[in-house]
Amino acid sequence: MEFRNFSLLVRDTKVHGFADGLERGELLASKCTSCGKVQYPPQSDCPHCFGTEFEWVPVHGVGKLVSFTSVFVTPDHFTPDLSRTAPFSAYGYQPAPVGIVEMEDGLRVMGWVLGLKADSLRVGMRLAPRPEVLPDGRATVVLVKAEG
Amino acid sequence: MGNVAVVGVGQSHFGIRSDASLRELAFEAVKACLEDAHVPLADVQSMVVSVASDELSCALQPSAQVVDYIGFHPRPSFRVEGACASGSMAVRTGWMNIASGLADLVLVVGAEKMTEAPTARATEVLGRAGDFLWEYPFGMTFPGYYALIAQAHMAKYGTTEAQLAAVAVKNHHYGALNPYAHMRKEITLEKAMNSFVVAAPLKLYDCCLISDGAAAILLASEKLAKRISKKPIWIRGLGLGTGSLSLAHREDLTTLGATVEAARQAYEMAGVGPKDIDVAVVHDCFTIAEIVAYEDLGFCPKGEGGRLVEDRETYIGGTIPVNVDGGLKSKGHPIGTTGVSMAVEITKQLRGEADEGRQVPKAEVGLSHNVGGNGQHAVVHVFSQDKE
Numbered sequence: 350m351e352f353r354n355f356s357l358l359v360r361d362t363k364v365h366g367f368a369d370g371l372e373r374g375e376l377l378a379s380k381c382t383s384c385g386k387v388q389y390p391p392q393s394d395c396p397h398c399f400g401t402e403f404e405w406v407p408v409h410g411v412g413k414l415v416s417f418t419s420v421f422v423t424p425d426h427f428t429p430d431l432s433r434t435a436p437f438s439a440y441g442y443q444p445a446p447v448g449i450v451e452m453e454d455g456l457r458v459m460g461w462v463l464g465l466k467a468d469s470l471r472v473g474m475r476l477a478p479r480p481e482v483l484p485d486g487r488a489t490v491v492l493v494k495a496e497g
Numbered sequence: 498m499g500n501v502a503v504v505g506v507g508q509s510h511f512g513i514r515s516d517a518s519l520r521e522l523a524f525e526a527v528k529a530c531l532e533d534a535h536v537p538l539a540d541v542q543s544m545v546v547s548v549a550s551d552e553l554s555c556a557l558q559p560s561a562q563v564v565d566y567i568g569f570h571p572r573p574s575f576r577v578e579g580a581c582a583s584g585s586m587a588v589r590t591g592w593m594n595i596a597s598g599l600a601d602l603v604l605v606v607g608a609e610k611m612t613e614a615p616t617a618r619a620t621e622v623l624g625r626a627g628d629f630l631w632e633y634p635f636g637m638t639f640p641g642y643y644a645l646i647a648q649a650h651m652a653k654y655g656t657t658e659a660q661l662a663a664v665a666v667k668n669h670h671y672g673a674l675n676p677y678a679h680m681r682k683e684i685t686l687e688k689a690m691n692s693f694v695v696a697a698p699l700k701l702y703d704c705c706l707i708s709d710g711a712a713a714i715l716l717a718s719e720k721l722a723k724r725i726s727k728k729p730i731w732i733r734g735l736g737l738g739t740g741s742l743s744l745a746h747r748e749d750l751t752t753l754g755a756t757v758e759a760a761r762q763a764y765e766m767a768g769v770g771p772k773d774i775d776v777a778v779v780h781d782c783f784t785i786a787e788i789v790a791y792e793d794l795g796f797c798p799k800g801e802g803g804r805l806v807e808d809r810e811t812y813i814g815g816t817i818p819v820n821v822d823g824g825l826k827s828k829g830h831p832i833g834t835t836g837v838s839m840a841v842e843i844t845k846q847l848r849g850e851a852d853e854g855r856q857v858p859k860a861e862v863g864l865s866h867n868v869g870g871n872g873q874h875a876v877v878h879v880f881s882q883d884k885e
Contacts, residue, residue: 416645418644420696421696422620458745471652472648
């Protein structure tokens with residue numbers, strides 16, 4: 350499976366380990382080893398203390414939905430005849446909702462909302478982010494209904 | 498710092514200008530501007546050009562096309578870029594050029610040719626102005642980003658889809674009176690509400706247009722301004738703020754921190770507050786953006802932007818007329834041009850030369866607000882009839 354193809358651009362960055370994490374089924378954030386600041390999406394360089402060393406920490410737990418939308422007019426990469434040219438999976442969730450959740454520690458994660466229709470979504474509802482393998486073998490981040 | 502005034506303005510017709518190239522559009526605006534100022538190009542010492550997109554113009558240094566076509570070389574020219582805020586950044590750069598003493602007379606030109614690219618391609622290029630690495634792969638587009646802002650605003654403050662549509666109805670009302678506007682037609686609330694969904698909850702009429710067009714202004718030092726113009730319009734306050742690339746990084750999606758910061762700087766420099774503004778043009782790339790701008794600029798308390806337009810307070814005759822040129826929504830949004838066109842509009846309003854039916858009576862102080870991306874940059878300028 351081409352987990353590394355979450356995005357070719359991620360693969361070619363200093364945080365390419367994010368793609369390795371997805372491959373293992375882990376959603377990862379970066380933690381600056383100098384000041385301890387945790388960031389998602391991960392950054393190899395810390396804008397708080399200018400440190401350049403970091404370690405991986407898992408993003409786990411449940412977040413609150415901050416906002417969401419469903420995009421009906423899609424960009425070029427997501428149109429069927431050009432999706433193969435996308436440097437990331439353009440597999441058709443469209444027009445599946447996309448949302449942002451805020452985790453308990455304040456990290457915010459964007460992802461496709463899976464298994465829920467847009468009209469059943471409410472700001473504030475509890476969703477959990479997790480890696481997901483798409484039918485084309487590439488990985489992405491999804492938000493799913495929290496259990497319990 | 499020296500005082501700087503707008504002494505000439507001009508613009509091309511906005512629209513799907515398949516009849517003209519980028520350089521020809523720029524020429525239309527420059528010619529109108531220099532004729533308005535009664536100044537020959539030979540007297541202009543320096544130029545600032547705003548063309549936002551190399552990708553849409555399919556060329557590096559598209560500004561060179563403009564400089565060449567109007568015959569400006571070998572004098573200095575400078576291009577600035579900040580996506581949709583490029584035009585206002587060019588105005589700011591022009592101001593800096595004069596305030597620094599480098600030049601006394603500077604031409605600022607904004608030009609963009611967007612409609613040569615298919616809509617999906619333009620949507621992609623614009624969408625990539627956001628966080629290409631971490632958010633675009635979720636199919637995010639500009640309407641998508643502003644839809645997230647809209648949804649959050651609706652949830653937090655009870656803003657309604659009808660209030661969003663009311664912005665479009667107002668801006669189309671005034672755009673219909675603007676001979677330079679892209680879409681000169683009134684729309685009804687029903688039509689806006691029933692248009693197809695682009696990115697929920699934003700519908701077709703919540704979104705601005707993809708347009709071609711150019712605008713130009715001539716800036717002068719105090720020394721030259723009074724000699725050139727009987728009604729110089731002074732740039733009294735300038736503000737420029739920045740915000741996170743990634744929308745998910747914003748602690749509050751219902752405000753643009755870049756706008757709040759830019760407004761603070763501009764009001765402080767001009768020594769005015771929101772209540773002193775007689776007429777404003779704000780960045781209504783989407784209807785929700787205009788509502789958020791009302792709040793971030795201090796025209797109403799936070800959360801009451803939807804009601805402000807619903808109560809018609811942003812029409813002429815209301816407490817603060819906004820986008821009475823049609824805004825990006827109806828006048829159009831050639832991205833690199835928009836900020837310069839905003840300066841054209843405010844100058845005309847403060848000179849008392851706006852078109853019939855859309856002149857704000859006794860407008861003495863005006864404000865322009867221009868956003869790059871979904872709040873990565875915001876530029877606010879305060880203009881005044883008076884120098885101090």
